[in-house]
Structures are given as C-alpha cells and as structure tokens.
Amino acid sequence: MEPMELDRETSKGKEEEGEEGQSIIDKRKPIVVIMVGAPGSGKSTFCDHVILASSQTWIRICQDTIGNGKAGTKAECIKSAANALKEGKNEFIDRCNIDREQRADFLKLGGPDVQKHAVVLDLPAKLCITRSVKRTGHEGNLQGGKAAAVVNRMLQKKELPKLNEGFTRITFCHNEKDVEAAINTYSALGPSDTLPSGCFGQKNPEAKVQLGIMKFLKKVDVPSKDGLAKSNPQSCSHNQTSAEKDSNPKMLENDSAPLEHVQLDVKDCVHQEMGPSSGSIFLDSVPTLAFPSISTADFMFDLDKASDIIVEKVEEFVNKLGGGRLVLVDLSHKSKILSLVRAKAAQKNIDSMKFSTFVGDITRLYSGGGLRCNVIANAANWRLKPGGGGVNAAIFSAAGPDLESATKERAGSLAPGKALVVPLPSTSPLSIKEGIAHVIHVLGPNMNPQRPNCLNNDYVKGCKALREAYSSLFEGFASILSTQGWLSKESNEKSLNSQDQLEKNHSDSDQKVKREALNEYEGSKKSKVFLKELRPDFSHSMDGKDNIENRSNVEPLNECEREINAKGSLKELRPSVSHSIGRIDNLSSRDDTGINKAWGPWAQALYQIAMHPERHINDVREILDDVVVLDDLYPKARKHLLVLARVEGLDCLADVHKEHLPLLRAMHAVGLKWAEKFLDENESLIFRLGYHSEPSLRQLHLHVISQDFDSKHLKNKKHWNSFNTPFFRDSVDVLEEVGKHGKATLRDDDSFHSMELRCHRCRSAHPNIPRLKKHISFCQASFPGLLLENNRLVFGPGKGG
DNA sequence: GTTCTAGAAC
DNA sequence: GTTCTAGAAC
The missing domain is CATH 3.30.428.10 (HIT-like)
Structure with missing residues (x-):
C-alpha cells in the first residue's frame, strides 16, 4: 500500500525554511491524533506501528497504562498530552474516544497551534469482540468474556467524529486495508509534511443520519479496489473491499479475524455472512430475531417439510419486517435442518442480510457467538414452563426466574401454532449478558408418539400448525419492531393489533396486564370447548379444516396426565375406582371406537363406572x-x-x-x-x-x-x-x-x-x-x-x- | 373434577 | 391480620 500523497505545501515550507532560517516549530504544527475505536479495534497496534516506522517523534498517550503502567484517568491523559505538546511532540491519544464528549477535552489541547486529527477504526464489531475476547495480556486487562460485553456497550454509544468538533482531518478505517493505509500515511509523514484537511474514507454520511434506514439497504457503498484514496476526499470515500471478497460473497468480512471463536459456520453459510459493508453497523443495530427450528427436535417433525415451511414463512415475512433480521439457530454444525434451510433459502434468493442461519447456543448468541440479537424465540411447551430439555429448558434456565414470572404474568398456557411475546426483565441474565429484550414463546405441532398430543403423522394438520407457529412468531417479532419504530407505516398498520397488545402490556396497570393474561388464559380454556365440539372431526378429518388451536388442550390432558393416571391419582377420588382406572385404555386420544377424546385423566371415573359398574359395586x-x-x-x-x-x-x-x-x-x-x-x-x-x-x-x-x-x-x-x-x-x-x-x-x-x-x-x-x-x-x-x-x-x- | 396456595380483597 | 378467590398443579 502506497502512502498517501502529501500536500505540496510542505515542500514549499521546507524551501522557505532554508531561505528564512526559521525554527523547526514553524515547519509544521504538531499533530494530535485522537484515536477512535472500540476495544479490539487495533488502536494501540496502530500507534505502535506508526511510532516504530516513523522518523518523527510520536508518543502514545494511553489511558490503560498512564498510571505507572496501569490504567489511569482521562485527566491524567489530558495533562500528559498537554506536556508532550509543549515539547512539540506529535501524539496519539490512545483511548476509545467513542463519543463526542469523550473527545472534546483533547480537542482543546494546544489551541490553534496544534493540528487535530482523528483516526477512526470503525471495524466490524464482531472482529473487535473476537480480538478482545481472545487477547491475553491486554494493558487494560480487558480480555476474555467481559470484553465482549464492554465492546458491545461501547459500540452502542458510538458517535463518529465530525470536522465541526474541531478536527482538521478525520481518517475512517473500515477494514484492515484501510488501517494499513492509514498507518503508512502517518508513518511516512516527514518533519515538514502536512496531511490534507477533511474527511477521508467516510462511508455515506447519510448512513449515520439515517442509520435506521440505511443499514437495511443492501450494500450502499460502492467498493473500490484502490486501497488508499488520493488527496481527493471524494475518491477515498470508500475503499475497503477487495475484489477477492466480492468474488466470494460467502466469506465473512475480515479474513484475518479468528472467526472460529465466533462459532460462525463459515464453510457453508450461504446465509450467514454479513455483507462486506455491513460491519459493525449490522451487528450492533439490526433488530434480530434468533429462532430455533420449531417442532423438529423433540416433536420429531419431518425435517424436509419443516425446512420448506421455514423458508416459505421467512420469505413471506422477511419484507414485512422492515429492518428486522431473522436468524435460524441450531447447536450443531452438522444440523440437517440448517443445511436444508440454507439450501432452500439460497434457491429462493432470500436476502441474506435479512435471513441467515447460525450455529450456536441460542442462550449464548452474543457472549458465545458474537451474534447480537434482541429477540429470541423459545420452542415452548404448552404450559409455558421451564423444563423438558432442549431449547425450552435452556432458555428458561439461562433467563432465570424473571422469564418465568414475566411469562406467567401474560399467559398460563399456549396453544400449538401460537406465540407469546414476553418482554424480558432487564434483571434477567439473558438481558444482561446477551442483550435479549424479548423472548417469544412459540408452540409447534408434535409428531412424536412419546409426547403429548401427537398428530400421528397427520402432516396436513401438522404443516398447517407449523406454518401458523412461524406466522405467529414472526408477527410477534414484527409487533416488537413496530413498537420500537422499526417498521414502516404500512408494516406498522399491519401489526397494529399486536402492537396495541404490546403497548398495553407495557404501559398499563398491573390489573390490566393481568386481565389480558386472563383473557389469554380464558381463550385457551375456550379452545378446550372447541376441541370437544370438534371431536368428531378428529376421527376422520384429513381435510385440515379443524382449528389447530383446538388441540392446545389435548396436550395438557396427556403428557403429564398419562403418568398420573397410571399412578392412580383417581385413587383419592374413589378408592375402588382407582383399580380399574389404572388400566384404563382411553385417557389417551382414542377409545374403542377410534374417536379422539379430550377428557383429562381425572375425567374418566364416571365413564369407567358406567362401562364396568360391577367393578365398582361399593360405589x-x-x-x-x-x-x-x-x-x-x-x-x-x-x-x-x-x-x-x-x-x-x-x-x-x-x-x-x-x-x-x-x-x-x-x-x-x-x-x-x-x-x-x-x-x-x-x-x-x-x-x-x-x-x-x-x-x-x-x-x-x-x-x-x-x-x-x-x-x-x-x-x-x-x-x-x-x-x-x-x-x-x-x-x-x-x-x-x-x-x-x-x-x-x-x-x-x-x-x-x-x-x-x-x-x-x-x-x-x-x-x-x-x-x-x-x-x-x-x-x-x-x-x-x-x-x-x-x-x-x-x-x-x-x-x- | 379437587387441592393447594399466592395474592387480592377486605 | 384474615378471608376469599383464581389459577396452578394434580
């Protein structure tokens, strides 16, 4: 990478110096370079490179070491920087300086006799996190797990510098090549050289102003192969992307980043990559729903059919979600559902910026995988309770009791095909560690005969229920987006009802919330009624016309109750009844006539007596x-x-x-x-x-x-x-x-x-x-x-x- | 169906 | 503090 061409004025200055015999101070004002970047963005490395390579005297004011090798205060940095300037040294302010306020005091240094530069290391958040998490021996002891949280918090405050803060020059670096070019530029700076004023390497400035809009548009930037721009600020407005990356869109940005830590499934992630220009903006700001595949694990739903439905529903919703992004998550790189979905999504050309797959633990997407999501879906059970294993157990466990109580406030049960949005209390570890703000419980259809409410391979009903489940889930996500102003007016209108619901849940009195929760509960109770009314349907309906919701209460009557029944919970009801109850055939879904029953185990006693009164002669x-x-x-x-x-x-x-x-x-x-x-x-x-x-x-x-x-x-x-x-x-x-x-x-x-x-x-x-x-x-x-x-x-x- | 109990109502 | 109810658990 060749260094930036220097302003010719500098040579002129040299000549004048010779003629007039002026002091060295007149050659060029000292430069204060305020480094701007998250931990892990490479600020110290940048400074070290320049200091080593430059013929000039540069010092690095580092807050992490300013206190006798240990972390010091901002005030110490300012004092130290002021002293160095008096000696006419060039200096780097090596601290994050992530927002305007942080930078302001350093911009006052030395008055107009000092050139104020900013070098912005605006690298992908994922890269910063990965570096921070992995590094050892960091000066500021910011490494390991806590680094991720710090980086993330800091990036949320990020405020890119502007000339009107008092800078004469700002250099933006969005990738390693930009960084390299900037290092060369500063390293090559001679005693009398001056760098041109202005902003360099900045992305579309509007992107900052309307981040919410711009970040969801596909690659707004036009990649250029030039590396460093020439002196014309226009020409260096963006220069990050190599042809190599363009030719391989499957690659994640920054080949140098140790991505294995992030657990991204790089090899086969058609849908997983961030676009080359997405960078930290994407990671930090895009509202993202991470969801597991519904019903395909314990509920044994056919993977091929499920993947069809996922892709179909994603395709349907992806454009309704405005800025929102969907991420299908599974634990294993070998996940069949992920590869099926990836393949099918690719076939349908679903925008990978809006939908991707991800390999990782859904409860540790951020801390374990660097994937920032504000909403996760839970493959819930009908009771909306912890346990059972799999995603449900993991999420309830990771979220702590907060999730259970927040859920309980809103609903007591969930019907197959339905979803329930639960704002996660900020005290929940999932909120603190992972940044999750909402959990959406969703219940899918069951094809596992060992589990309650098995549909016995009835994929007409099953697919309908699974479609409904994903629709409910994505609608729930849309409702969250709309309350947070992410959706367009049109989208907002579409999800108005759910928004209303959400707003009520958030703002109204406890009583109202409870009333709504009650309504939901009442609703599910009602479905029990439907179930019975529709019962004949179950015996011969392959038409899929029955309401999936109706099945919600089949489940409660089975999973837990089957065992209870075997143990004779009805013993208490009537001792002599229990004997036969223990052998009852039909609290399960079918009786002798093949008609599905919706009766709970406790509800069988009279039936048994009516059928076999001789066994209950004492009663x-x-x-x-x-x-x-x-x-x-x-x-x-x-x-x-x-x-x-x-x-x-x-x-x-x-x-x-x-x-x-x-x-x-x-x-x-x-x-x-x-x-x-x-x-x-x-x-x-x-x-x-x-x-x-x-x-x-x-x-x-x-x-x-x-x-x-x-x-x-x-x-x-x-x-x-x-x-x-x-x-x-x-x-x-x-x-x-x-x-x-x-x-x-x-x-x-x-x-x-x-x-x-x-x-x-x-x-x-x-x-x-x-x-x-x-x-x-x-x-x-x-x-x-x-x-x-x-x-x-x-x-x-x-x-x- | 009942029992148990947290929390609302008093 | 006690009574009473509604919802969870069975």
Missing part, C-alpha cells in the same frame, strides 16, 4: 341395563346423585341426539325415582334434575340435586353457577328439546362460571361464596317462576308444584 346405588346411579363423590347439597348413561360414545349433552331420547327418559325416570325416595325420607327437600352444558367428567350424567346446597363441597363460584345459571339444563327441558329438535341447547359459555352469585330463590346477589351460603341457609323465599314451571323442581308430597 354405586343402582345398576340397571341402561343407567347406573351413584352418589356424587363431592355432593354440592345434602342429596346429590348422578344417573349415568351406560352407552359408549355418549360423553356429554353435546353428544345427545334424537335416538337417545328413550335413554334420556329412562335417566329422568330413575332420577325422579331416587328423588322421590329421598323425599319420602325428608319431605322438606326439593330436587332439581339436570345436566351441565359442559361437564368436567366424561360420560353423560344427570344430576339429581337437592336445592339446599348445604355442603362443604360447594366452595366456589363455579360450583354454584354450574347449578344455578342456564349452564344447568333441566332434564325436562332437555327431553323436550331433544324430542323436538333432536338436540339440546347448550349454554357452555365460560362466562356462566364467573357470573355474580345470586340466591336461587330470592335472586339476591352476594359478594362471595361464604356470604351466599350463609344467605341460602335461611332464605325461604319462593323459587322464581321459571323454576316452578314445567316440573323443573321436584317437591315433596303436599308441597310446591
């Missing part, structure tokens, strides 16, 4: 051909019976059709019979017979319940409201509706369970269950007219009616 009151009668294990009144239908496939009222009318009549008749039997014993009792619109226990059962509701087991709103709102369907009405329409009207809206508590007699409202119970213990008001009609209530002889 039942009466066994008939078509019904079984038993006491409710947790009676909500003095008398509370259940009349079970002994028909397979009749799980609840929703399953009831016209052909079941005789059975319903039989159930009603048996219920009445028992009510009358109790009335014989205690004529003050009043009974009501009916069904829950959406029962918790499997197998159609008729409640026969006395209206005293005098029971220690009646404990909460749900208990009360399930018997005292339209959620409770009177048997007489069900008979009528099924007779007329072939089905009963269901009132399975969740809202019934949270309705205000009203006395079933006088309709007075009460603030809580204890107060209500106290009230009903003495309220003798007559029942509402509606209940008195149509024999909905069953009274003792000579009463009511």
